[in-house]
Amino acid sequence: MAGRPIHLNTAGAGRVPEDVRRTMADVLDREAATGCYETEGHLDGIVNDEMYRRLARVLGAPVGDVAVFDSATRAWCSVIPRLGLGPGDRVWVTPYEYAGNLILLFNLRDRTGCRIEVVPTLPGGDLDLEWMAAHIADDVALVSVTHIPSGCGIVNPVEEIGRLLAPYRCFYAVDACQSVGQIPVDVRRIGCQLLTGAGRKFLRGPRGTAFAYVAPELRAALATDFHDLHVARIDSATGYRVHDGSARSLELAERSTAAMAGFNTALTLFEEGTPFDNKEVFEALRATLEGVPDVDLIAPGTQQSGILSFRHPAVPAGTIVARLAEQHVNAWKIVGHHTPLYMTERGVDTAVRVSTHYYNTVGEIDRFGGALREILREHA
Ligand SMILES: Cc1ncc(COP(=O)(O)O)c(C=O)c1O
Incomplete structure (x- = not known):
C-alpha cells in the first residue's frame, strides 16, 4: 500500500x-x-x-x-x-x-x-x-x-x-x-x-x-x-x-x-516464515538512539529484544510520538504505571517506545533516526 x-x-x-x-x-x-x-x-x-x-x-x-x-x-x-x-x-x-x-x-x-x-x-x-x-x-x-x-x-x-x-x-x-x-x-x-x-x-x-x-x-x-x-x-x-x-x-x-x-x-x-530475524534492525535502532544527543535509553538487563524505550529531558514523549506520526512513523507513548514496579523506581512517568519486527528494515530505522533528530532540534 x-x-x-x-x-x-x-x-x-x-x-x-x-x-x-x-x-x-x-x-x-x-x-x-x-x-x-x-x-x-x-x-x-x-x-x-x-x-x-x-x-x-x-x-x-x-x-x-x-x-x-x-x-x-x-x-x-x-x-x-x-x-x-x-x-x-x-x-x-x-x-x-x-x-x-x-x-x-x-x-x-x-x-x-x-x-x-x-x-x-x-x-x-x-x-x-x-x-x-x-x-x-x-x-x-x-x-x-x-x-x-x-x-x-x-x-x-x-x-x-x-x-x-x-x-x-x-x-x-x-x-x-x-x-x-x-x-x-x-x-x-x-x-x-x-x-x-x-x-x-x-x-x-x-x-x-x-x-x-x-x-x-x-x-x-x-x-x-x-x-x-x-x-x-x-x-x-x-x-x-x-x-x-x-x-x-x-x-x-x-x-x-x-x-x-x-x-x-x-x-x-x-x-x-522466518520470523525471528530482526537482530540487524534492532542493532541499528539501538545505535541510532545512542547517537541522538540527550536521549535517555530505558534498556535494563544484559539481554535485549526488539523493544526500546527512551526519554528526552526537554521534549515530552507525547510530543515526540505525535510529531513522528506526522512524519509517518508509528511509535508509542508508554506510561510508567503500566509496568509500575520498575518504572516508578526509575522515575519514568512517560517515555517513547519503539519496537522492531522482521518486517522493519535498516532503511526505515535511518528514516526514523532522521525524523527524531529533526523533531528534537525543533523542540529543544
Ligand atoms: C507484558 C504484557 N502483559 C500483558 C499484556 C496485556 O495484554 P492484553 O491487552 O491482550 O490483555 C500486555 C499488553 O500490552 C503486555 O505487554
Whole structure:
C-alpha cells in the first residue's frame, strides 16, 4: 500500500498481514451472506481444530493444554483467581510485571491474605537469580515472570528460572505477551505451568485474540467456578457434567469467527516464515538512539529484544510520538504505571517506545533516526 507508515509499534500491535485481513473479510462476507452460526459450522475444522494445533506447535505444547481468549489479561484472569491462594502463601513477581496482572494479584492479596514479594534485580536490571535460589521454598505458591515487559526490552531468563523452580511446589507463570512471535518460546524448555500471550503483537494476529498454555497439573489444582456450554451440559435438574477437561474448558463459548480464522492465518504465516530475524534492525535502532544527543535509553538487563524505550529531558514523549506520526512513523507513548514496579523506581512517568519486527528494515530505522533528530532540534 502506498504511503504506509514505518511501523515501530509491534509491541502495541503488529502490522496486519494482507492474508489475515483477507481471511477476516471473507468470514464477515460469508456471515452476511449465509449466517454467522452457519459460517462457523463451515469453518469448524479451522477454528476448532487447525488453529489449536498450530498454536500448540508454536508454543511447544500438547494441543489439549492450549486455550484461546480475547485478551491476554482475560487469559490471566481465567486462571490465577482460581488458584485458591491463602494466608500462608507467598507470590513472587518481578519488577517487570504488567500492571493488569498486578491489579488482580493485589486484589487476591487483599481477599486471601497471601503475600506478594518482588524479586530483586542486580544493579544493571537483571533479575537476581541467586536471591531466587536462596529464598525459594514451598510456601511460594506462584511465581510470575514477564518474559519481555511492555515498557522496555529486557529478555528475562525464563528457562533458567524454570530450572531453578522445578523442585519446588510453586506454579510458574510466564507472561509471554511481548515474546511469542518475537523470540523462540517453548513451554517444555521453560518448564512453566502457565504461559499467556496476545495474538495481535509479534504473531501479527487480529485484535481480540490471545491464548494460554495451562499445564494439566495446574488445571487440576484450579477451583473453576464456571464452565461454558461448549464443555459442559446440565444433565439433571440440579447438576451439570463437564465433558471436556482440556484447557479449552477455561474458555467462554462465544467468540468472533473472523478473529479465530484470522488468528489461524497469522499462525500459518508464522509457521511458514522466518520470523525471528530482526537482530540487524534492532542493532541499528539501538545505535541510532545512542547517537541522538540527550536521549535517555530505558534498556535494563544484559539481554535485549526488539523493544526500546527512551526519554528526552526537554521534549515530552507525547510530543515526540505525535510529531513522528506526522512524519509517518508509528511509535508509542508508554506510561510508567503500566509496568509500575520498575518504572516508578526509575522515575519514568512517560517515555517513547519503539519496537522492531522482521518486517522493519535498516532503511526505515535511518528514516526514523532522521525524523527524531529533526523533531528534537525543533523542540529543544
Ligand atoms: C507484558 C504484557 N502483559 C500483558 C499484556 C496485556 O495484554 P492484553 O491487552 O491482550 O490483555 C500486555 C499488553 O500490552 C503486555 O505487554
